[in-house]
Amino acid sequence: xxxxxxxxxxxxxxxxxxxxxxxxxxxxxKSVSWYQQVLGQGPQFIFQYYEKEERxxxxxxxRFSARQFPNYSSxxxxxxxxxxxxxxxxxxxxxxxxxxxxxxxxPGTRLTVL
Amino acid sequence: xxxxxxxxxxxxxxxxxxxxxxxxxDTSDPSYGLxxxxxxxxxxxxxxxxxxxxxxxxxxxxxxxxxxxKARKSANLVISASQLGDSAMYFCAMREMxxxxxxxxxxxxxxxxxxx
Numbered sequence: 145x146x147x148x149x150x151x152x153x154x155x156x157x158x159x160x161x162x163x164x165x166x167x168x169x170x171x172x173x174k175s176v177s178w179y180q181q182v183l184g185q186g187p188q189f190i191f192q193y194y195e196k197e198e199r200x201x202x203x204x205x206x207r208f209s210a211r212q213f214p215n216y217s218s219x220x221x222x223x224x225x226x227x228x229x230x231x232x233x234x235x236x237x238x239x240x241x242x243x244x245x246x247x248x249x250x251p252g253t254r255l256t257v258l
Numbered sequence: 259x260x261x262x263x264x265x266x267x268x269x270x271x272x273x274x275x276x277x278x279x280x281x282x283x284d285t286s287d288p289s290y291g292l293x294x295x296x297x298x299x300x301x302x303x304x305x306x307x308x309x310x311x312x313x314x315x316x317x318x319x320x321x322x323x324x325x326x327x328k329a330r331k332s333a334n335l336v337i338s339a340s341q342l343g344d345s346a347m348y349f350c351a352m353r354e355m356x357x358x359x360x361x362x363x364x365x366x367x368x369x370x371x372x373x374x
Contacts, residue, residue, distance in 0.1 A: 175359075177361070177362075179362075184366070185366060185367075186262075186349050186351070186364025186365055186366055186367055187303070187349075187362070187364050188364075189361045189362065189363070192359050192361065194359065199358070199359040200359045200361060202361070232301050234301075234303060236303075236362075245360060246293070246305060246308060247305075247362060248305055249295070249302060249303035249304075249305075250302065251300065251301055251302040252301040252302060252303075254301065
């Protein structure tokens with residue numbers, strides 16, 4: 145079975161631009177979470193979606209938004225990019241995002257903001 | 259305050275030897291989960307092992323075992339018979355519940371280098 149897939153693999157943008165990152169969960173998984181990992185740190189939680197509804201949001205500005213589609217794939221959008229948004233963006237899928245779930249991660253999208 | 263602490267920025271081990279990566283955590287939630295993930299240079303976070311707070315026995319998965327000491331709030335990863343392919347960043351993470359959904363809080367990671 146295919147794991148979590150993300151696109152694109154790498155992305156270079158300039159300050160002020162907008163970016164859209166995409167994620168397809170493992171088949172059968174209904175929950176998608178997004179994490180940001182800056183160099184030298186562990187991933188930080190951005191959003192979790194389940195059944196197309198936002199379940200939770202981490203401590204990120206409103207420039208960050210996301211949505212989940214009927215097929216459970218998800219998009220992360222970042223507006224007005226800043227240099228500090230340069231990071232590896234990881235998508236994780238789980239069955240329901242519940243207490244007993246394990247989150248499985250995709251390969252990530254490496255975003256560079258110049 | 260940090261919820262997950264990994265005090266070893268880097269560890270070196272020779273091939274075929276065992277190595278222990280340290281992790282301590284802090285939570286007031288009686289029901290939580292502890293995870294270890296491996297992150298090679300490619301970036302993907304690979305799930306290795308899970309320990310629930312109510313599990314009576316330490317988790318094991320092949321060459322990976324988790325030394326869970328609840329009273330000390332530690333969840334150390336033990337890798338037996340290290341292989342060159344084990345060289346990677348290793349992250350300890352804790353699952354917490356927030357208003358009905360779960361998120362992972364990660365430590366800063368430990369870089370493991372396995373030498374021939």
